[in-house]
Amino acid sequence: MDHAAETILVTGSGGQLGRYLVAACRERGFRVIGLGANPGPGVDIQVDIGDAQAVTASIADVRPDVVIHGAAYTDVDGCERDPDKADRVNHLGAANVARAARSVGAHLIAVGTDFVFSGKRAEPYSERATPDPVSVYGSSKLAGERAVLDTDPSFAVARTAWVYGGAGKHFPRTVLTMIRDRGAMTVVDDEVSNPTFAGDLADSLVALVDKRPAGIFHLTNEGWVNRFGLARAVVEAAGGDPGVIQPTSTEAFLSRYPLPAKRPANSSLANNRARELGVTLPAWRDAVDRYVPTLARELNGQE
Numbered sequence: 001m002d003h004a005a006e007t008i009l010v011t012g013s014g015g016q017l018g019r020y021l022v023a024a025c026r027e028r029g030f031r032v033i034g035l036g037a038n039p040g041p042g043v044d045i046q047v048d049i050g051d052a053q054a055v056t057a058s059i060a061d062v063r064p065d066v067v068i069h070g071a072a073y074t075d076v077d078g079c080e081r082d083p084d085k086a087d088r089v090n091h092l093g094a095a096n097v098a099r100a101a102r103s104v105g106a107h108l109i110a111v112g113t114d115f116v117f118s119g120k121r122a123e124p125y126s127e128r129a130t131p132d133p134v135s136v137y138g139s140s141k142l143a144g145e146r147a148v149l150d151t152d153p154s155f156a157v158a159r160t161a162w163v164y165g166g167a168g169k170h171f172p173r174t175v176l177t178m179i180r181d182r183g184a185m186t187v188v189d190d191e192v193s194n195p196t197f198a199g200d201l202a203d204s205l206v207a208l209v210d211k212r213p214a215g216i217f218h219l220t221n222e223g224w225v226n227r228f229g230l231a232r233a234v235v236e237a238a239g240g241d242p243g244v245i246q247p248t249s250t251e252a253f254l255s256r257y258p259l260p261a262k263r264p265a266n267s268s269l270a271n272n273r274a275r276e277l278g279v280t281l282p283a284w285r286d287a288v289d290r291y292v293p294t295l296a297r298e299l300n301g302q303e
């Protein structure tokens with residue numbers, strides 16, 4: 001399909017997912033404008049999404065056909081400490097972007113999170129499952145997705161989980177850095193979800209654009225694993241011995257390193273609706289095996 005005439009505005013374009021999104025949109029032939037809070041790679045316009053007037057003005061100026069809203073206050077413990085900021089960015093920010101998109105007739109896909117669920121179930125959550133967040137981050141993101149769909153039911157929310165990839169802080173980077181510096185690591189084995197490579201997520205979001213999806217979608221690499229299993233897979237993919245990763249429980253971990261925000265135990269998502277539209281992501285293990293060797297070379301100073 002020729003996308004040259006279509007413009008996508010990506011919010012959070014300087015973030016982990018945003019950088020892959022900008023690249024994926026360009027690769028598919030779209031014109032892309034990146035919106036971010038701070039200057040940096042991928043950021044064409046600097047706007048605080050909490051500022052309704054600034055968001056309206058910038059989206060009216062760009063007149064995008066589609067907005068992919070990835071910007072969020074993603075520090076889960078930071079949100080717990082500063083609920084006002086969480087609400088301003090994750091709830092009101094999403095509402096501002098949705099209203100501005102609607103006013104120019106743009107379609108909107110907002111990125112959501114598995115943390116809207118408590119994780120108390122044994123089965124993966126479908127798109128129809130009732131959200132029951134256990135953290136300020138989860139509640140503020142839930143308020144944001146509701147604001148998006150209340151603004152226009154033809155808009156979409158694409159929830160994802162355990163995203164990693166690129167230059168910033170993420171779990172595989174933490175694991176390999178810890179193993180390089182300390183030789184071993186203890187990781188919880190009772191927290192489960194779908195590790196999702198930001199590059200695969202970006203490709204699937206751009207694939208969804210052509211379908212003009214409406215409502216809630218789940219979009220993760222296929223399959224689920226606990227954090228201990230993920231850490232072992234990361235070490236193995238980097239050519240190391242997975243035996244350096246030791247299991248522990250969340251309770252034991254938190255008694256040594258307390259954190260303000262609760263995390264869901266099993267927040268894995270089932271990607272039913274995207275699959276129905278023909279949009280699927282590779283298995284999580286395949287994604288780790290593709291991405292981690294590059295990360296390992298980078299950490300060893302070979303790239």
Ligand SMILES: NC(=O)c1ccc[n+]([C@@H]2O[C@H](COP(=O)([O-])OP(=O)(O)OC[C@H]3O[C@@H](n4cnc5c(N)ncnc54)[C@H](OP(=O)(O)O)[C@@H]3O)[C@@H](O)[C@H]2O)c1
Nearest residue numbers: 012014015016017037038048049071072074113160162163
């Ligand atoms: N990371 C995960 O494991 C995960 C899991 C599930 C869902 N998600 C969702 O996926 C999306 C992308 O997450 P990510 O991992 O790429 O996070 P990220 O790296 O923290 O990126 C978020 C981006 O949002 C921008 N932002 C924050 N506050 C803003 C504001 N007030 N105005 C404008 N931009 C603002 C940030 O800009 P600055 O960096 O300049 O502040 C950053 O570039 C988010 O919606 C997140 O909720 C993430």
